[in-house]
Amino acid sequence: MEGTAIKTGDGKSGPPLQRKKESIVDLAKFMNKPVRVKFQGGREATGILKGFDPLLNLVLDNTKEFLRDPDDPFKITENTRELGLIVCKGPSVVVICPVEGMEQIPNPFISN
Secondary structure (H helix, E strand, O other), X not given: OOOOOEEOOOOOEEOOOOOOOOOOOOOHHHOOOEEEEXXXXXXXXXXXXXXXOOOOOEEEEEEEEEEEOOOOOOOEEEEEXXXXXXXXXXXXXXXXXXOOOOOOOOOOOOOO
C-alpha cells in the first residue's frame, strides 16, 4: 500500500503518507559544546552547537572558519576568520565531531 494515494475526509485523494524521518545521529550530547564541522567543498569550521534538527541543519555560535592554504587549495591551515552565529544547511554537512578529544593524523594514503 506504500506509494498509493489516500482518500481524504472530503473525498479528494491526497499525497501518499510518508514516514517521519528520524535522525540516526544524537547531537543532543554536544549541545552548548564546541564542535568541528566539515562541509561539502572542503570548508571547515568550529563553533558552539546551539541547535539542530533531524535534517542536520545546525546553528553554531562563536564560529571560526579555517582558511585554506593559498598555494594548495586542498590544505586547511590554522588561520581562521570569525563568522559569529551561523546556520549550516544539513545537506552540505559531511562530518560533525566534538573539538575535545579530536586529534588530526597524517593521511597514510599520501605518498611523499
